[in-house]
Amino acid sequence: MRYQAFALGLLAACGVDSGTLTATVYGEEFIEEGIPAEEFSDGWSVSFDKFLVSIGNVAGKAGEGGDEVGDTSFHIVDLAQASNGDGFELASFDAPGGDYDHYGYQLRSDAGATALNAEAADVTAMKAAGYAIWVQGSATNGAESKTFDWGFTATYTFAHCDLGASIDGNALVAQATIHADHLFYDDAVSDEPNVAFQLLADADGAAGSPPDGAITLDELAAVDIRGETRYQVGSNTDLAGNTITNLRQYVELQSKTVGHINGEGHCEEQLAQP
Amino acid sequence: MRTACMFLVLVGCGTSREAATVELPVTTAASALPPVATDLGYEVTVTDLRIAISALQFTIEGEMHAGTAANDIAQRSGATSIIALPHPGHSAGGEVTGELPGDFILRWNGRPQPALGTATLVAGDYHGANFALRAATGADGLDAADPLLGHTFHLEGTVGKDGTTRPFVAVLDVEPDTTVIGAVFEDEITETSTETLAVEFLAADPFEGDTPFDTIDFFTLPETAGRIEILPGSTTHNILRRAIQTHDQYAVVAQ
Numbered sequence: 001m002r003y004q005a006f007a008l009g010l011l012a013a014c015g016v017d018s019g020t021l022t023a024t025v026y027g028e029e030f031i032e033e034g035i036p037a038e039e040f041s042d043g044w045s046v047s048f049d050k051f052l053v054s055i056g057n058v059a060g061k062a063g064e065g066g067d068e069v070g071d072t073s074f075h076i077v078d079l080a081q082a083s084n085g086d087g088f089e090l091a092s093f094d095a096p097g098g099d100y101d102h103y104g105y106q107l108r109s110d111a112g113a114t115a116l117n118a119e120a121a122d123v124t125a126m127k128a129a130g131y132a133i134w135v136q137g138s139a140t141n142g143a144e145s146k147t148f149d150w151g152f153t154a155t156y157t158f159a160h161c162d163l164g165a166s167i168d169g170n171a172l173v174a175q176a177t178i179h180a181d182h183l184f185y186d187d188a189v190s191d192e193p194n195v196a197f198q199l200l201a202d203a204d205g206a207a208g209s210p211p212d213g214a215i216t217l218d219e220l221a222a223v224d225i226r227g228e229t230r231y232q233v234g235s236n237t238d239l240a241g242n243t244i245t246n247l248r249q250y251v252e253l254q255s256k257t258v259g260h261i262n263g264e265g266h267c268e269e270q271l272a273q274p
Numbered sequence: 275m276r277t278a279c280m281f282l283v284l285v286g287c288g289t290s291r292e293a294a295t296v297e298l299p300v301t302t303a304a305s306a307l308p309p310v311a312t313d314l315g316y317e318v319t320v321t322d323l324r325i326a327i328s329a330l331q332f333t334i335e336g337e338m339h340a341g342t343a344a345n346d347i348a349q350r351s352g353a354t355s356i357i358a359l360p361h362p363g364h365s366a367g368g369e370v371t372g373e374l375p376g377d378f379i380l381r382w383n384g385r386p387q388p389a390l391g392t393a394t395l396v397a398g399d400y401h402g403a404n405f406a407l408r409a410a411t412g413a414d415g416l417d418a419a420d421p422l423l424g425h426t427f428h429l430e431g432t433v434g435k436d437g438t439t440r441p442f443v444a445v446l447d448v449e450p451d452t453t454v455i456g457a458v459f460e461d462e463i464t465e466t467s468t469e470t471l472a473v474e475f476l477a478a479d480p481f482e483g484d485t486p487f488d489t490i491d492f493f494t495l496p497e498t499a500g501r502i503e504i505l506p507g508s509t510t511h512n513i514l515r516r517a518i519q520t521h522d523q524y525a526v527v528a529q
Contacts, residue, residue, distance in 0.1 A: 190449045226489065226516055227509035232448075235455045235521040243484070243520075 002071045002093045016097030017169035021069060023058040023105070025176040026087025027051055027079030028263075035181055035195065037141075044197035048137035051079040051180060052122055054113050057106040058090060060174060062098025062167065069095045074110035076118040076126055079178055080137075087175055088116055099166045103261060104159035104269070105176045107132040132156055133255060135183070139197050146201050148215045152252060154239055154272040158259035161267035177260040185254055186230040199223070199231070203247055221248035239274045294397040294465040299389045300330065300374050303472040303527070306384030307431075310478040313488040318442075320431040322383040323475055324422050326410035330473070332372030332395055332459060332526070333402040370404070371396040372463070379414050379422070382475050393471060395463050403459040403473075403526045407452045407519060421445055425506070427518060433492045433502065442492060444504035446515040457524035469528040479522040486517035 030039075034047035055077060059070030071091035079088075109130040115123045126134055131151040138147045163174055184200070185193040205211030206222040225231040225247055238249045256272040309319040372395030381387050410422045422428040427446035432439050461469070478485045490510055495502045504510050517523075 187449065189452050191451050226513045229512050232452070232516060232519075234452060234519060243482075 001073055002091065003069070016167070018094060018096045019167040019169050020092055020171040021060050021095035021100070021167065022092040022171060022173045023060075023071065023090040023176070024087040024173055025053065025055050025077055025079065025090060025105075025178065026083065026085075027178045027180060031079045031178065031180045032082055034137075035184070039181060039195050040184070040197060041186070041194035042141070042196050042198040044139050044141040044201065046137055046139045046180075046184065046197065048080040048135060048180065050122065050134065050136045051178070052118055052126055052131070052134040053077055053079060053107050053178060054109055054126055054132050055090065055105060055107050055176060056110060056113065057104075057108075058174070058176075059102075059104055060095060060100050060163070061102035062096060062100050063102075066098055066102070067096050068102075069093055074106075074108070074113035075116040076113050076123045077116045078118045078122070081117055087177075090116070090176075095167055095172070097167045097169065100163040100172060100174070103161040103163050103174050104157065104267065105161075105259070106155065106157050107259065108155035109153065126151075129153070133258070135180070139201065141197070141201070144201070146197075146204055146213055146215050148200070150217055150251070152255045154252070154255070154274060156256060156259060157269065157271040157273070158261070158267040159269040159271070161261035161265060163262060164265065173262075175262050177263050177265070179258050179260055182254050182257045183251060185257075187232050188236055188250070188253055189232040189234040190230075194230070196230070199225075199228070199247065200251075217248050217251075220251055221246050223247035225250055239272055295394055296397060296463060296465050296467050297392045297394050298463075298467060298469060298471050300391055300393045300471045300473065301389045302380050302382055302387045303474045303529075304384070304386040307382055307475060307477050310485045310487070312485050312490065314491055315435055316487065316490075316492050317434045318431060318477070318485065318487045318492075319433075320382070320429055320475075320477060322428075322430040323381065324410075324428045325380045325475075326377070326408050326414065326422065326426050327380055327405045327454075328375075328377045328408050329404075329406050330374040330378070330390070330393065331370045331404040332393065332400055332471075333404060334369050334371050334398050334400055371398055372400065377408065377414065379410065379416075380473055380475075389470075390473075397464050397467075398462075400459050400461045400463055402455075403457040403524070404453060404455045405457075405524075407448045407454065408450075409447070427515065433487075435493065438493070440493070440497075440502055441500070442495075442502035442504065444511070444514060445506065446504075446511060446518065447506045448515055448519055452519055454519060454521050454524055456521040457526060458521075459526035461526075461528045472527050472529045474525045474527055476523050476525055482522070484517075484522075486514055486523060488517070489513055 031051045037045040056074030061068045130153045133152040136149045181195050184195045186196040187193040203219045203223045204215050207219045233244045307320045309317050374393035378390045407426050416423045425445045426448045429444040433442050
């Protein structure tokens with residue numbers, strides 16, 4: 001549902017024309033084509049069979065007192081499908097002129113979400129499981145191969161993303177850019193984490209069953225990371241406020257950081273709520 | 275967390291007025307650290323703890339246990355739109371409205387310590403404190419043989435279990451740019467405040483009861499000259515440094 005909220009703003013955009021704001025989502029080459037071994041510090045590479053997100057509630061505003069425009073509907077998008085570098089359009093709406101320094105979007109399960117390019121069975125499964133993000137793929141290192149199938153149920157909010165662009169009679173694209181490599185960052189504190197998979201691969205079989213080549217979230221939860229040199233979490237806790245001690249909690253923490261704007265742009269607010 | 279424009283309160287656009295500020299001395303708490311019991315049954319007493327830090331900050335709405343965790347933000351703000359969410363600097367991690375810039379060595383050894391300096395704070399209701407961890411250098415006035423040199427934490431103390439007590443020492447490193455965010459700091463600062471702000475190390479988390487020494491089986495660790503050593507490169511070092519760098523272990527109190 002598209003909307004435009006007319007705030008009693010202190011600032012009025014003067015001398016600029018309204019235009020169009022188009023919300024898109026893109027997983028970049030890392031999701032569409034895979035993350036190559038040269039990106040990893042430990043020889044692994046990753047490809048995604050599916051990278052499904054339930055995305056919506058997009059909103060933008062030019063200036064603190066500007067009029068808010070947006071669309072509250074949700075769409076289920078498989079970012080692993082090729083988009084020719086364009087990503088996938090979510091909504092487009094009229095927008096007043098001004099510098100768009102406020103933009104945001106959410107990833108969360110929504111009963112009313114519609115399929116944008118996702119298969120019907122996946123849409124049904126996403127809703128039933130309450131997934132906001134659902135990744136299925138494989139990792140390879142030489143002759144060794146592992147698969148993963150991980151769903152994340154949090155409500156992710158990425159807000160106060162600065163588009164760094166203006167509307168003055170023109171069309172402006174706001175691209176929610178999903179960074180898949182963050183799921184494999186080996187440190188939540190360091191400014192320069194490695195992209196690594198070995199500890200995740202070693203989780204196969206950690207929950208007590210024999211290694212079968214498929215890494216489950218339960219197996220990640222069985223890996224205690226407290227003795228690791230990397231995988232530091234600082235003062236971060238899990239969604240329930242508990243100390244992060246295992247690899248599942250760590251990956252779920254990292255999932256909070258996947259949302260960006262227009263490529264490498266950052267959103268000031270990155271929230272994950274149960 | 276970002277540093278807000280301190281001392282300026284925006285009033286509309288293009289105009290500002292200076293907020294009331296106060297300067298308060300900052301030190302480390304002088305009381306001896308109490309012994310704590312770990313989950314493995316050890317009683318750990320830290321007799322001397324030093325930490326190399328920088329940029330002590332004080333925040334309004336920043337304490338991690340006071341309902342300001344990110345999970346609560348949408349509910350607290352009553353936001354119906356994600357655009358209406360407060361900027362992080364306004365609420366999420368606490369707006370930084372007080373600071374003591376510079377590099378410091380925090381020390382707790384049961385004796386009064388020299389003041390770290392004088393912090394400047396905007397009057398307000400404070401709930402949190404942050405600081406950055408760093409490696410100690412010669413500029414900190416350390417001797418060349420000081421075990422803290424080049425590291426972030428140096429702990430000495432004793433650990434006891436089943437009637438046996440042994441001394442221990444730990445030297446810990448942290449990743450560059452690691453920050454402690456959201457230490458407890460509950461104080462209402464006014465322009466007439468005169469208190470001293472004392473940084474405390476909490477050997478046991480007052481909310482959850484756990485300690486940074488949990489899961490460490492001290493009596494299985496290597497000893498040098500009869501003293502248990504926890505040094506960089508060991509799993510035990512990683513366990514201890516992970517726990518001791520969280521906000522749970524620190525508080526700032528008004529004295």
